Structure formats: C-alpha cells, structure tokens
Amino acid sequence: MNLSRNPDATPAEASASRGGGNLGDQLFRILTAVFAGLTVLVLAAMALQMLRTSAASLKAFGWGFLTSRDWDPVLDAYGALPYIFGTLASSLIALAIALPVALGTAIYLAELAPLWVRRPLGILVELLAAIPSVIYGLWGIFVMSPWLRETIQPFFQKTLGWTPFFSGVPRGFGMMAGCLVLAIMILPTIASVSRDVLLAVPNTIREGALALGATRWEMVRKAVLPCAKSGILGAVILGLGRALGETMAVTMVIGNRADISWSMFGPGHSLASVIANEYAEASGDLHLSALTELGLILFGVTLLLNIVARILIWRVSRGPAGARN
Amino acid sequence: MDGYLRRKTFDILARWGSLAMVLVALVPLIAVLGYLVMKGAGGLSWAFFTQLPKPVGEVGGGMANALTGSAILVGLACLIGLPVGILGGIYLAEFGDNAFGKVVRFCADVMSGVPSIAVGIFVYGLVVLSMRRFSALAGAIALAILMQPIVMRTTEELLRLVPMTLREAGLALGLPKWRVILGVVLRTGASGIATGIMLAIARVAGETAPLLFTAFGSRFISLKLDQPMGSLPVQIYTYAVSPYEDWHRQAWAAALVLVGLVLALNLLARVLTRQPGQGR
Amino acid sequence: MNTLTLPSPTAFRTSVTDESVLDEAGHAESTLQVTAGTKIRAEDVNAWFGKAHVLKDISLDIAERRATALIGPSGCGKSTFIRCLNRLHEVVPGARYKGRILLDGEDIYHRALDPVLLRRRVGMVFQRPNPFPTLSIRDNVLAGWKLAGQRPKDPDGLVERSLRQAALWDEVKDVLNRSGSSLSGGQQQRLCIARALALEPEVLLMDEPCSALDPIATAKVEELIHELKERYTIVIVTHSMQQAARVSDFTAFLYLGELVEFNTTEAIFTRPANQRTEDYITGRFG
Numbered sequence: 001m002n003l004s005r006n007p008d009a010t011p012a013e014a015s016a017s018r019g020g021g022n023l024g025d026q027l028f029r030i031l032t033a034v035f036a037g038l039t040v041l042v043l044a045a046m047a048l049q050m051l052r053t054s055a056a057s058l059k060a061f062g063w064g065f066l067t068s069r070d071w072d073p074v075l076d077a078y079g080a081l082p083y084i085f086g087t088l089a090s091s092l093i094a095l096a097i098a099l100p101v102a103l104g105t106a107i108y109l110a111e112l113a114p115l116w117v118r119r120p121l122g123i124l125v126e127l128l129a130a131i132p133s134v135i136y137g138l139w140g141i142f143v144m145s146p147w148l149r150e151t152i153q154p155f156f157q158k159t160l161g162w163t164p165f166f167s168g169v170p171r172g173f174g175m176m177a178g179c180l181v182l183a184i185m186i187l188p189t190i191a192s193v194s195r196d197v198l199l200a201v202p203n204t205i206r207e208g209a210l211a212l213g214a215t216r217w218e219m220v221r222k223a224v225l226p227c228a229k230s231g232i233l234g235a236v237i238l239g240l241g242r243a244l245g246e247t248m249a250v251t252m253v254i255g256n257r258a259d260i261s262w263s264m265f266g267p268g269h270s271l272a273s274v275i276a277n278e279y280a281e282a283s284g285d286l287h288l289s290a291l292t293e294l295g296l297i298l299f300g301v302t303l304l305l306n307i308v309a310r311i312l313i314w315r316v317s318r319g320p321a322g323a324r325n
Numbered sequence: 326m327d328g329y330l331r332r333k334t335f336d337i338l339a340r341w342g343s344l345a346m347v348l349v350a351l352v353p354l355i356a357v358l359g360y361l362v363m364k365g366a367g368g369l370s371w372a373f374f375t376q377l378p379k380p381v382g383e384v385g386g387g388m389a390n391a392l393t394g395s396a397i398l399v400g401l402a403c404l405i406g407l408p409v410g411i412l413g414g415i416y417l418a419e420f421g422d423n424a425f426g427k428v429v430r431f432c433a434d435v436m437s438g439v440p441s442i443a444v445g446i447f448v449y450g451l452v453v454l455s456m457r458r459f460s461a462l463a464g465a466i467a468l469a470i471l472m473q474p475i476v477m478r479t480t481e482e483l484l485r486l487v488p489m490t491l492r493e494a495g496l497a498l499g500l501p502k503w504r505v506i507l508g509v510v511l512r513t514g515a516s517g518i519a520t521g522i523m524l525a526i527a528r529v530a531g532e533t534a535p536l537l538f539t540a541f542g543s544r545f546i547s548l549k550l551d552q553p554m555g556s557l558p559v560q561i562y563t564y565a566v567s568p569y570e571d572w573h574r575q576a577w578a579a580a581l582v583l584v585g586l587v588l589a590l591n592l593l594a595r596v597l598t599r600q601p602g603q604g605r
Numbered sequence: 606m607n608t609l610t611l612p613s614p615t616a617f618r619t620s621v622t623d624e625s626v627l628d629e630a631g632h633a634e635s636t637l638q639v640t641a642g643t644k645i646r647a648e649d650v651n652a653w654f655g656k657a658h659v660l661k662d663i664s665l666d667i668a669e670r671r672a673t674a675l676i677g678p679s680g681c682g683k684s685t686f687i688r689c690l691n692r693l694h695e696v697v698p699g700a701r702y703k704g705r706i707l708l709d710g711e712d713i714y715h716r717a718l719d720p721v722l723l724r725r726r727v728g729m730v731f732q733r734p735n736p737f738p739t740l741s742i743r744d745n746v747l748a749g750w751k752l753a754g755q756r757p758k759d760p761d762g763l764v765e766r767s768l769r770q771a772a773l774w775d776e777v778k779d780v781l782n783r784s785g786s787s788l789s790g791g792q793q794q795r796l797c798i799a800r801a802l803a804l805e806p807e808v809l810l811m812d813e814p815c816s817a818l819d820p821i822a823t824a825k826v827e828e829l830i831h832e833l834k835e836r837y838t839i840v841i842v843t844h845s846m847q848q849a850a851r852v853s854d855f856t857a858f859l860y861l862g863e864l865v866e867f868n869t870t871e872a873i874f875t876r877p878a879n880q881r882t883e884d885y886i887t888g889r890f891g
Contacts, residue, residue, distance in 0.1 A: 011419045011485075011492060011510075028503035032416035035409045036429045039477065042470055043432045046439075046447040053450050104346025112340055115698040121347065123595050128354050130591045132531025134558045135580050138565045139357045142364070142573065184353045191350065204735040208797070210696060211729035212749035212804065213721050215332055217339035222752050226739040238438065245440025247534040248562060272442050272534070279446070280459075280538040292446055299443045306438035328755060329722070 046299070054293035056286055065293065071258050071274075073283045078290035080297065082258035086268040087298075090175060090250065091243035094182035099236065102187050106194035106232075111220050122195070129188035137252030140181045145172035145253055148180075153265060164262040171255075176264040178254035182243050190239040197231030197313065198224060234312030241305040245298060247272040271298045361581045368578025378544050378560075384571040388579050390546050391560035397548070398464050398540060398556055399530050406469030407476060407522065414480025414518075419506055421481070430481075433474040444470050445535030453539060461547075461554035464540025468529040475528065479521030483514040520594040527590035531583060533558035557583050644669035644808060644838040645690060650704035652685050652694060659685050661862045663704075667808075667855075672830060672839040674853035674870065676846055678890065682862040683842045687810050690840065691727040692720040708808075725749070727808040728801035733817050734793035736785030736800070743781040745796055749804040763803055770836075771799035772829050791822020798829065802837075809833065811841040815848065827852050846886055850874050858882045 057065065061078060068079020109122055149172030156166045201224050209223035210216075225232075255267025256277060271294045282288040376387030417426055444467050452463040487510050495505035511518070533556075536542075541553040542563065557579055564576035645667035652660035660682045667673050675683040688694040692713065694702060706713050713723050736745045746764045750757050757763050764781070768774035773795040777788070785796060794814060801809060811830075815823040830839060830852045843849050849856050850870060857867040858879075866873060866882045877883040884890055 011489060022501055024504075025502040028506070029416070029420050032412045033420065033425070036413035036416040036421065036477070037425075038409055039413060039429050039436065039474060040432045042447075042473075043436055045451075046443065049447050049450045050443070053446075101346045101349050104343040105350045108343035108347050112343055123592070124351060124354065125347075126595070127588060127591060128350070130527060130587055131354075131357060131584060132533070132558060132587060134531065134533045134562050134565075135357065135361070135584055138561060138576055138580050139360055141565055142577075143356070143360050187350055202735075204731060204733060205737065207693060207696070207731065208735040208737070209748075209752055211691060211693060211724055211731075212752055212800070213724040214749075214752035215336040215721050217336040218332065218752045218754070220339075223737060226737075229739075241438050245438075245442070247440065247442045248558075252562070252566060272440060275442055275446070276534055276537055279449070280541060292450075295443050295446045298440055302439055302443075303435060306435050309438075310434055328753070329719075332721075332753060333719070 050292055050296045050299060054289050054296050057289035057293040060286065061290075065290075066297075069258075069260070073278075073287050076284065076286045078286070080271070080294055082260050083269055083271045083274050083294060084297070085260045086175075086178075086254070086258075087244055087270040087272070090178045090182055090254065090268065090270060091240055093175075093179040094186060094243050095236065095240055097179065097183040098187040098190060098239065102190035102235075102239070103194060103232070105187075105191040106198060106235075107220060109191070109195045110198035111224065112216065122192070125188050125191050128184070129192070133185065133246060133248040134252075136181055136185060136249040140177060140249055140253040141173075144180065145177050148172045148177055152176075156264075165264050168261075168263045168265045170265050171267075173253055174255045174264070174266050175268045178250050178268060178270070179264070181249045181253055182246055185246060185249060186239040186243045189242050190235050193235035193238055193313065194228075194232050197228045197235060200231070201227045230312045230315055234309040237305050237309035237312070241302045241309065244305070245272055245302050247276050251276050271295075358584070361577065361584055364574075364577040365581030366578075368574045369581065373575065373578055377546065382569065386575075388557070388560060388575060390544055390555045391557045391579065392582075393546050394461075394540075394543065394555040395530065395557040398461060398468060398536070398554060399526060401461065401465035401550070402468035402472055402529055403522075403526065405465060406472035406525075409469070410473045410476025410525070411480050411518065413473070413477040415484065415506060415511070417477065417481040418484035419510075430478075433477055436470075436474045437478075440534075441467075441471055441532055442534040445537065445539055448535065448539050456551060458551070459539060459541035459553040460551045461540050462550045464536045464554060464556070465550075467535040467539045468532060471532060471535065472525045472529050475525040476521055479524070480514075480518050483517035483521065484510055486517070487513045516597065520597050523590045523594040527587045527594070530590075531558055531587050533562055537562075642669045643667065644709065645840075646705075646707045646710075647686075647689075648705040648707070650686065650689055650706060651702070652682070652689060653701040654685075654697065655699045659862050660689070663859075663864045665857055665864060665867060667838060667840055669838050670834060670836070671854040672834050672841060672852055673855040673857065674849035675840070675842045675857050675859060676844070676849050676885075677859035677865075678885065679844070680861075681859040683859050684812055686859070687729075687812055687840055687842050690808070690810055691724050691729055693724075693729065695720075725804050726806055727810060728804060728806035729810040729812065730794070730797050730801055730814045732813040734790060734797050736788075736793050736796050738784065738786040740785050741782045742777050742785055742788070742796060745785040746799050746803050748800055757803075767799040767803040768796075770802050770833065771795040772825060772832075773799055789822070791818050791825060794818060794822065794826060795829070798826075798833075802833075806837065808838040808840065811839065813842050813844060816844065823848075846874070858885060860885070 057078065061068065065078065065080050066084065067081055068077075069081050070077040070079045071082070072078075105125060109118055109125070113121060149170050153166075153170030153172070153176065157170055160166045205223050205227060206219055209219040214223065250270050251273030254270065254273060256269055256273060257267040258269045258274070259267055275291050275295055278287070279291050282291055370387075372385070373387040374392065375389050376385075377390050378388065379386035413429070417429060420426070421429065448463050448467040448470070452466055453459055456463070491509055491513060492505055495509040496502065500508070536556050536559050540556060540559070542559050543553045543555045547554065561576050561579050561583065564572035564579070567573075643666045647663055647665040647667075650660055650663040651658070663682075663686060675686065677683050685694060689702060689706060694700050702714070708723070708726065711718070737748055740748060743764050744751060746767050747757070747760055750760075765774060765778075768777065773792060776792060786793070788796060794817075798809075798814075815826050818826065827848065830841065833839060834854075841849075841853060853870045855868070856870045856873040858865045858873065858881075860881055866877060866879045868878070873882065874886060877886060
C-alpha cells in the first residue's frame with residue numbers, strides 16, 4: 001500500500017498518485033463518480049427536456065413569442081411579453097430597494113460591528129433567507145398588502161399621484177407588493193455574500209489605510225470596497241437571479257393579471273407565477289408547450305446570471321491583483 | 326486639522342447609518358415571525374394535527390393530510406437525495422481534483438441557483454407524463470433534485486477538512502481505501518455532514534412551487550407513492566388564496582408549524598457549525 | 606521583574622569613549638557623541654491580546670532623528686510594541702493596553718487625541734508591502750491624502766519629492782499611472798515608504814520592512830534608511846541582527862515581552878551587558 005509521500009497533498013491528489021489499488025477501491029471510486037456525475041446528467045437532462053417540450057411553441061411562435069402580448073388558451077395564441085416585463089420590472093425594482101439595505105448590513109457585519117455581535121446578527125440575517133417563500137406570501141396577503149393599501153399607497157397617491165408610477169386605485173395587491181416582498185427575500189442573499197466578499201479582503205489593506213490616518217469609514221469606503229467591487233457585483237447578480245426565479249410569494253401578492261402598465265398600484269404577472277398558476281391544468285399541448293417555453297427562458301437567464309456571478313465572486317476570493325515578486 | 330470635523334462627522338454618520346440598515350433588514354424578520362405567532366398560535370389544536378380537512382366551505386377539520394404528506398415526501402426525498410449527495414461529495418473530496426470534478430462542482434453550484442419551478446417542469450415531463458398522473462414519487466424526486474447539490478457540496482467541504490494524516494493512519498492499518506473513507510473519514514466528518522443534511526431538509530421542507538404539478542395535493546392521508554399527495558406548503562398556499570376565513574386561520578397555524586420546523590433546523594445547524602473566519 | 610536602568614535622555618548628549626564603563630548595577634554605560642532629544646518616551650507599557658500578556662512594563666526612549674532597532678526572537682513582542690506607538694494595537698479585537706507613551710512630551714493615549722491625527726505624525730511601513738491594488742502608483746503615494754478626502758498643495762511636486770526620498774522616482778517616473786501592484790516586491794515596499802513619507806510625518810515605524818524582500822531590494826531599503834534618518838525618527842523592528850547593526854544607532858533587545866537591554870547599537874553588539882543578550886546575538890537561541 002503506497003502512502004502519499006507529500007503530507008500536504010489533498011486526498012484526491014494522493015489517490016491519483018497511488019498506483020492501481022484493489023478491486024474494492026476501484027469499484028468504490030466508480031460508484032461515487034457515478035453519483036457525482038448524476039448532477040451533470042440532471043442539469044443536462046433538464047435543459048434537453050425543457051427544449052423538447054417547448055419545441056412546439058418555439059416552432060409555432062418563433063421570436064415573436066418574446067414580443068407578443070397575447071395569452072389566450074382558447075385561441076391557442078401565446079406571447080411572453082407581459083410576463084417578461086413583470087419579471088424584469090419586479091426584480092429590478094426589488095433590487096434597487098434591497099441593495100442599499102443589504103450593502104449597509106454587509107458593511108456593518110464585516111467591518112463596523114463589535115465582535116460579539118457579528119455572529120448572532122449574521123445568523124439572524126441568514127434566517128431571513130431560510131423562511132420559505134410561501135410564508136412570505138401568506139404574510140404578504142394578510143399583513144403587508146392591507147398595510148400598503150391603507151397606509152403606504154395612499155401616501156404615495158397624495159404626493160406622487162400625478163406621475164404615471166402612482167396612478168390608479170390603491171389595491172394593496174399588485175406590482176408594489178410584489179417588489180417589496182421580493183426585496184425582502186433577496187436581501188439576505190446579497191447581504192451574506194457581500195459580507196463574505198468583504199471578509200476576504202486581506203487585513204493588510206485595512207491596516208495600511210488606518211496607518212495612513214484614515215477614519216474607519218474612509219478605510220471601508222476608499223480602501224476595502226474598491227477591492228471587493230467585483231465580488232459585490234457578483235452578490236448583486238446572485239440576488240437578481242434569485243428574484244427572477246422567485247415564485248410563491250410573488251404569485252400570492254402580485255395580482256396575477258398579465259398587464260403591462262407604468263403604475264406600481266396595478267396588478268402584474270411574472271414568468272414564474274404564470275407557470276405556477278396554469279401548469280397543472282394546462283389546456284392542451286400548445287398551452288403546456290408555451291408555459292414550458294416560459295420556463296426555458298427563466299432557466300436560461302438564471303443559468304447565465306449564476307455563471308457570471310460565480311466568476312466574479314471567485315475572482316475576488318482569489319485575492320485582488322497580486323504583486324509580481 | 327482642516328476638515329477633521331467633517332471627516333469625523335461622516336465617520337459617525339456612516340457607522341450609525343449602516344447600523345440602521347441592519348435594523349431595517351431585521352424588521353421584516355420580526356414582523357413575519359411576530360404575526361405568525363400571533364395569528365397562528367390560535368389555530369393550533371389537537372384537531373389541527375389529527376383531523377383531515379373538511380369539505381370545501383365547512384368550518385373545522387385539520388391538516389393531518391398535509392403533515393403526513395410532507396413527512397413522507399421529505400423522507401422519500403432524503404432516501405433518494407442523501408445517498409446521491411453524500412457519495413457524490415465523497416467523490417469530489419477524495420477523487421475529484423480533476424476536470425470531471427470541476428464540471429461536477431460547476432453544475433452543482435449552478436443547480437442551486439436554478440428556480441425550483443424549473444425543476445418542477447422537468448420532473449413533470451419526466452415522471453408525471455410517463456406515469457400519466459400526479460404522484461408522491463414525482464414530488465419526492467423533485468425535492469431530491471433540489472436537495473442533492475447542497476448535500477454534495479457540504480459533504481465535500483467537510484471531508485476536505487479531515488486531515489490527511491487520519492487517512493494515512495487508516496491505510497497504515499491495512500484497510501482498503503474505501504473502508505478508510507467510510508469508516509474513518511466519514512465518521513470524523515459526520516457531525517458536519519449532519520448539519521448539512523439539516524439545512525438541506527429545512528430548505529426542501531418549505532418548497533412549494535415544484536410540488537404544485539408533481540405531487541399536486543390531496544385531501545386524504547395515503548401511503549401510495551403513485552398517487553397525488555398533499556404537503557404542508559402547498560396546503561398553506563391553497564388555503565391562503567381561498568376565500569374562506571376558516572381556511573385562512575388554518576393556513577396561519579400551518580405556517581407557524583412549518584416555520585418553527587425550518588427555523589429550528591436552521592438554528593441548530595448553524596449553532597453547531599463552528600464557522601472559522603467569521604469573526605475578526 | 607525587569608528593573609533595568611536605562612540611559613536617560615541626557616546620555617544621548619555625551620562624548621565618545623572607547624572603553625565601556627560599568628556603573629554600580631553592572632549595566633554598561635555607553636557613550637556616544639550625539640546631540641539628540643527624545644522623540645518618544647515609553648513608560649511602563651503593557652499590552653495584552655485577550656489573556657496573553659505580550660508586553661511587560663516596557664520603558665524606552667526613542668531618540669529624535671535616529672534609527673532605533675528592536676530585536677529579539679519571534680513572539681517577543683517587538684511588533685506589538687511598535688504598533689502601540691501609532692495606536693494600531695488597539696484596532697485588533699481583544700487587545701488591551703496600559704501605560705504611557707509620550708510623543709514630544711504629550712501622552713498619545715490621552716482621551717482627547719484621536720488616533721487618526723496621531724497616525725499622520727507617526728507613519729508605518731509593514732512587513733509585507735501593501736500598496737492599494739486598485740490605485741495607480743501616483744495615487745498610492747497620495748493615498749494618505751485621498752483617504753482623508755484632502756488635496757495637498759502641489760500634488761505632483763509632493764509625489765516626486767516622496768518618490769525621490771524613497772529612492773523610487775527614477776524607476777517609476779514614466780509609469781506613474783500604472784497600478785501599484787504591478788511593481789516588484791522591493792519597489793512596492795519603497796512605494797509604501799513613499800506613501801508614508803507623503804504625509805510628512807515626524808516618525809517612521811518600520812515593522813520588519815525587508816523580511817519579504819530579496820537581498821538586493823533589502824540593501825536598497827537599508828541604504829534608504831540611512832538617508833531617511835537625517836529627517837525622520839525611525840523605529841525599525843528586525844529579526845536580522847546584522848540589519849540592526851547596519852542601520853540603527855540604538856538597539857533594544859526584547860525577550861518574552863520584556864525589555865532585556867537597551868543601548869547604543871555599538872554597545873549592544875560589542876559589549877552586551879546582559880547574558881541573555883549575548884546569547885541571542887551569538888546565536889545560541891532565537
């Protein structure tokens with residue numbers, strides 16, 4: 001039995017350097033490799049399967065699918081535009097609301113909080129992410145929407161009702177509710193990842209800035225944050241990805257009407273929520289195919305965003321531009 | 326010092342400002358949990374846990390179907406997803422420093438960002454259409470697919486933490502490598518893997534979207550895996566969007582139970598994990 | 606307990622003799638033709654990291670416009686002590702401090718003195734060069750000003766002066782806009798020195814500035830210290846005794862958090878009064 005001669009080798013490197021090994025080991029290795037490979041298989045199968053099911057819709061509508069506003073199961077005419085609009089609008093606005101809060105939280109947790117408070121506070125923020133979507137939806141229906149309808153929306157109507165964004169009758173349910181609940185749900189994602197990115201910035205940068213006579217805030221803003229920039233961007237993109245795919249809470253408060261309108265008070269719809277509403281009882285193959293195509297769009301976009309985000313975050317955790325020596 | 330006061334003021338404002346952001350972030354947490362307790366506690370009763378739902382419109386009844394349904398679905402998902410996840414994680418940690426390993430890791434990370442409803446669509450096409458009906462099996466498979474990447478990555482990370490010297494000690498005793506991994510390495514990393522499992526269960530226990538068209542839902546308790554099965558999150562959703570006051574009350578109670586379970590698992594897992602590098 | 610009698614400030618102002626003279630306590634009284642005042646005086650400095658007592662009653666005088674070296678084996682507290690001089694020690698969570706440190710007679714730990722202002726008078730260069738990777742060479746030199754949101758009069762002139770003082774100007778004058786981390790290790794360290802000098806401090810603290818550098822870069826930095834000594838008070842921590850012998854005027858030997866001996870460099874290395882000092886410099890331990 002060959003023992004690895006390098007005490008610092010990873011177990012995988014040691015396995016590779018070892019010669020044949022007995023049958024039991026080889027079988028074990030193959031077994032575990034198969035199971036690991038299932039991940040790849042499932043991902044590929046998902047993509048293929050969705051492509052296959054949405055083939056009919058792709059063929060029938062082509063690119064026009066993305067720009068059409070029709071959605072009529074009776075006439076078998078389908079278009080994705082209202083749902084794309086709803087998903088994009090709700091996610092981007094949610095991002096705008098969540099970003100300052102999440103960044104401020106991350107900075108506080110990573111740089112400014114007293115030591116004893118960091119872990120418990122960090123756990124609390126992560127608990128926000130653990131609450132299931134349907135619970136936020138429930139709370140959204142019975143607590144947040146009435147509050148919006150009775151307090152917040154009338155306020156906006158009085159002050160900014162002349163703009164197209166706050167026109168119409170305050171109903172509680174609708175785009176504003178959807179954006180708010182999404183913001184609450186993506187906030188912990190952005191905050192935790194940003195905090196981890198900030199913690200990865202080497203301490204020597206902080207000390208260098210402090211030694212030059214910077215205040216704590218100047219150190220954070222002008223020395224630490226610039227190093228963490230791309231990682232934080234990655235965190236934001238991860239949050240955006242999460243917002244795009246969020247289903248239950250959104251469908252419970254957004255009104256579920258395929259409207260495209262400027263007003264925050266009006267109802268809306270999103271890709272995920274229409275799938276949730278109609279998939280189980282889809283009337284006919286084309287209907288199902290169109291819904292699957294919506295799912296494909298969602299899948300493809302979140303996949304892409306995820307890849308970009310991980311590259312950005314991976315770059316920062318490897319350290320800011322290293323020195324030549 | 327010129328501008329010193331300005332700098333000092335900014336410093337203080339920024340500190341208080343970021344603290345304020347943290348408090349703002351915690352407001353929804355407190356609000357949600359507070360209302361859950363307020364509105365949900367009243368609905369909890371013996372009947373709630375043991376009775377089946379009454380026919381539509383009638384007051385009373387309980388959620389025994391959803392509670393048992395969730396237990397069966399999550400249990401079955403664990404049976405499918407845990408071995409795949411743990412063995413996959415073992416591969417990545419012990420043999421996976423190669424191109425294949427990189428691809429697997431990449432796919433796992435990507436999978437954890439995919440909307441769960443897309444997984445539902447996949448399982449619908451794969452299982453529901455083949456079986457020509459909604460089924461508990463389909464629901465469990467969907468949950469297993471969601472659970473697997475989390476378990477795999479956690480297992481990998483934990484096994485990597487086990488020092489090389491431990492493996493060598495096992496090998497030096499004449500054990501074949503696979504026995505060393507299962508007997509020594511796994512056992513050492515067991516508590517960490519257990520917390521990973523807890524987090525994975527907490528995550529899938531609350532999943533609703535993929536179950537909407539796989540397990541679908543049922544008013545009855547059944548052990549048949551090829552029939553539709555109710556689950557707690559789906560029932561909460563159905564009750565919440567219905568027009569019946571009594572169902573709303575039950576939805577809050579069910580939500581309290583679900584959140585209680587999920588948060589308990591989460592807190593337990595996080596408190597048990599000593600995360601290095603989170604305090605400076 | 607350490608009851609060392611240290612050379613008082615007046616000892617800095619005596620004349621040279623060739624022989625060492627032992628006073629009643631058996632400590633060498635070294636004499637040196639120098640007129641230098643005390644820039645920093647440390648009185649009974651104690652420091653802790655959590656429960657670990659890392660500095661024990663250190664009392665020391667740093668002479669103005671001279672180089673004072675702190676030597677001793679790893680873990681003896683020399684880095685901790687130097688970080689007390691610019692109050693960077695307290696930034697570490699769990700760190701505690703007790704004692705007095707006087708800069709030009711004023712206690713730097715006085716409540717009313719903001720460390721932010723102190724650190725403009727007392728600059729620091731670290732063990733590993735740490736230029737800001739997102740800033741250009743020019744902006745790195747001006748970083749001390751930029752961080753404070755201030756603009757110096759004649760920034761270009763300041764950049765040139767600082768880089769010249771750090772003996773880096775000729776090498777980078779044409780590439781000032783390149784990233785700070787595109788330089789070699791030795792150049793980066795001189796950039797960090799220039800950055801510290803751009804704030805026109807009175808004291809420059811150097812925490813093992815050459816330990817991450819190759820011998821050629823080290824020689825350049827040591828040469829630099831000889832020139833900088835004429836304008837700035839330098840306190841340098843070094844694990845290399847040869848370096849201490851080469852660049853410093855005074856040397857303090859610390860061991861396990863205590864000050865064992867403090868004297869002119871010449872005296873420490875040729876006529877150490879304490880047996881432990883002699884053991885250390887002859888390489889019997891450490």
